[in-house]
Amino acid sequence: MTTTHFQTLIVGGGNAGLSAASQLLIKNPSLHIGIIEPSEKHYYQPAWTLVGAGEFDIKDTEKDEVDFIPKGTTWLKDAVATFQPEQNQVTCRSGAKYTYDTLIVAPGIQVDWGKIKGLKDTLGKNSVSCNYSFDAAPYTWELIKNFEGGTAVFTNPSSPIKCGGAPHKIMYLACDYWRKKGILDKCDVHYISGVGAIFAVKEYAATLTGIVNRNNIKPHFLSNTVEVDGENQTLYYETKNEQGETVRKEIKFDLCHTVPPQSAPDFIKNSPLADPNNPFGYVEINKNTMQHSRFPNIFACGDCTNAPCSKTGAAIRKQVPVVVSNLLSYLKQQSLKEQYDGYSACPIPTQYGKLMLAEFDYSNTPKMTFPFDQTVPRWSMWVLKKYVLPWLYWNRILTGKA
Numbered sequence: 001m002t003t004t005h006f007q008t009l010i011v012g013g014g015n016a017g018l019s020a021a022s023q024l025l026i027k028n029p030s031l032h033i034g035i036i037e038p039s040e041k042h043y044y045q046p047a048w049t050l051v052g053a054g055e056f057d058i059k060d061t062e063k064d065e066v067d068f069i070p071k072g073t074t075w076l077k078d079a080v081a082t083f084q085p086e087q088n089q090v091t092c093r094s095g096a097k098y099t100y101d102t103l104i105v106a107p108g109i110q111v112d113w114g115k116i117k118g119l120k121d122t123l124g125k126n127s128v129s130c131n132y133s134f135d136a137a138p139y140t141w142e143l144i145k146n147f148e149g150g151t152a153v154f155t156n157p158s159s160p161i162k163c164g165g166a167p168h169k170i171m172y173l174a175c176d177y178w179r180k181k182g183i184l185d186k187c188d189v190h191y192i193s194g195v196g197a198i199f200a201v202k203e204y205a206a207t208l209t210g211i212v213n214r215n216n217i218k219p220h221f222l223s224n225t226v227e228v229d230g231e232n233q234t235l236y237y238e239t240k241n242e243q244g245e246t247v248r249k250e251i252k253f254d255l256c257h258t259v260p261p262q263s264a265p266d267f268i269k270n271s272p273l274a275d276p277n278n279p280f281g282y283v284e285i286n287k288n289t290m291q292h293s294r295f296p297n298i299f300a301c302g303d304c305t306n307a308p309c310s311k312t313g314a315a316i317r318k319q320v321p322v323v324v325s326n327l328l329s330y331l332k333q334q335s336l337k338e339q340y341d342g343y344s345a346c347p348i349p350t351q352y353g354k355l356m357l358a359e360f361d362y363s364n365t366p367k368m369t370f371p372f373d374q375t376v377p378r379w380s381m382w383v384l385k386k387y388v389l390p391w392l393y394w395n396r397i398l399t400g401k402a
């Protein structure tokens, strides 16, 4: 089998990979770029929260990958299996090998469905759903719409995940729907979270605590979901008792939205690119330049990196220009000038028609774009999330223009 060479090879044609390819071509139209991407479909995942709330058609979140591969690049429809960074080479599942001058690693994150016992078998039935699945998100809406009261459980893992807000966004929308339906007082709502606070940035957390209280949601922090028994509609979680011992608890539910732990895709974890000190196996990069810490011709962006930012498409919008500029500098043997400051954003709907746009950086300091107090949920930010951002994604972000 012959080996094909590219000036820049990109692993993953998702949000980060396609944005990077497009921006590279805008800056250097003669660059010879290959994109390795196995999927024929491309997904706008941020809308899956709205799908689960009955506000967005799932069909509009899926488009053909071929229509978004930037003209002038080569789509290699395959999946990377292993990396040989010493030889500037990757090997794909088909056996094909590709070499490169520079590599951008952007294969996203792995949702570890198997880490919650029983979840895979019961997802999408027995009143168990999850908006992190294209197939299950519409079922979330079926459950919320048809709920007549009882115990509703929403869970959040302790691992970093893509869009840290998504596990609780759907809970606020569900509560608002049930209030308008006149049944909220018959709903016993529990939030079982592996982390210790509702949100990491205190200014935005204050608003969310108000929403939690208004909806009479019972939070259980530092509580990790370990098993979902769908047939018996029982969820098991582990937490610490007053003596610091791990104890297993159970809760019966009538509706369950559960989000599993997440980590780097296995082929990244098992590769020389992974950070040996990161328990989730993410790609080891300099968190400011986005350059690999040990292989200088490799860059990474998107959900797959060990950068301690919140993993979102919003973060990618700020990471990609840094990667593109620094990679082009590297090719010209110049020093890397651009720095990513950890910017990320989490648009959190607090009820139908109102949303708080939480923006912040590595230091969890708010970085508000708009000239008003973004800790206050607003209609304008809901419009941004529901109408403006999806359009921007397909028309400007993937094409490298925003």
Ligand SMILES: Cc1cc2nc3c(=O)[nH]c(=O)nc-3n(C[C@H](O)[C@H](O)[C@H](O)COP(=O)(O)OP(=O)(O)OC[C@H]3O[C@@H](n4cnc5c(N)ncnc54)[C@H](O)[C@@H]3O)c2cc1C
Binding pocket: 011, 012, 013, 014, 015, 016, 017, 036, 037, 038, 039, 044, 045, 046, 047, 048, 049, 078, 079, 080, 081, 106, 107, 108, 109, 131, 132, 162, 163, 166, 265, 267, 301, 302, 303, 304, 311, 312, 313, 314, 315, 316, 345, 346, 347
């Ligand atoms: C429910 C939900 C709600 C969200 N809400 C928001 C939000 O409101 N705002 C926001 O900014 N972000 C949100 N996000 C997060 C956002 O969708 C992700 O951060 C973003 O898609 C990550 O982009 P990526 O390119 O890193 O990964 P992806 O977009 O997931 O793309 C990765 C690509 O790599 C490919 N790939 C996988 N394995 C291989 C391989 N072996 N070889 C080659 N290619 C491979 C995949 O097929 C895929 O196309 C949400 C996500 C979810 C699931």
